[in-house]
Amino acid sequence: MSQEIDHDNAERLAALLNILAAAVEDDEDAVPIDTLDGYMTALICGPADASPLQAMDALFGEDWPAVLEEREAVDEFMEVLHERWNEIAEALDPEALMENADALRLSPLITEFDEATRASLLSQGVLTADQLDELPAPGVMWAEGFMQAVDDFEESWYAHDAEGEAGQMLDSLLMAIAAVAMPAGEQREAYINEAYEPEDEVDQDVLVDDALYAAQDLRLFWLQPPAGAQLNS
Incomplete structure (x- = not known):
């Protein structure tokens, strides 16, 4: 059973990230909450x-607190950021994962642009029709x-040695996550053909769910690597 998301906290986190996004230079892309959550x-x-601060520094640069300091929002941001961090950590609790390996516990923060959201963005002039398609x-x-x-x-x-059991297992799990971001085309089709049975109906939702299972498996992988696993010297 997936862990419940504190939606109020997620909304506060998104709102504060929007402050950082508004300060981004015109030639730079804003970092969405989805990317921070995945990181x-x-x-x-x-x-x-x-720590979550490592994620912030990597994605926003080490000077990111200055923008929030202008709004006196640093303390609030740290509170909601750590709450989300702890939420993810609880979902990935190793003991709970081992008790029921078939349970999907991880609930990511993923923005879904449904038809109502797309229509609203278009009517408000936030995005053009061409941008919506992208x-x-x-x-x-x-x-x-x-x-x-x-x-x-x-x-x-x-x-780990890439040719060893641990290295191959790691590659397989990471590929399941990377597949979510593969654009339609030969690479994506080749992955689906190799990773799934011919009768399987594989769409974006299936890839996302399998990526979340892979993330859970990675949590346990690093705690219990395969027996005999060798590290690169």
Whole structure:
């Protein structure tokens, strides 16, 4: 059973992130809550001790508190950020994961642009029709955040021999997450053909669910690597 999201806290976090987004230079992309959530999830799943501040510094630069200080909002932001961090950590509690390996406990913060939201964005002039067509599919920004964290800490993430059992297992789990962000095309189809049975109906929702299971498995992987796993020297 998935962990419940504190929606009020998530909305507060999104609102405060919008303050940071408004301060982004015109030639830079704002970081959405999905990406931050995916990044923090990877840090919690990963092999090294980490904190939500590492995610903020990596995604927003070390000067990000200055923007919130102008609004006297740093303390509030730290409160909601840590609450979301603890929420993810609770969902990825190893004991709970091992008790029921088939349960999907992780509930990511994923923005879904349903028809009502798209119509509202268009009517308000926030986005043009062409921009609406370019909006990412659900889960893409979360998966991109997760994989960015893996890349940022690649030395610890890729410590196992790539040809060994642990290295191959790690690659398979990470591929399940990266697949969420694959655009339609040959690479995505090749992955689906290899990872799923021919009769399986695989859409974006299926890929997202399997990515969340992979994240849960990664949490346990780093606590209990396969027997005989070798680290790169």
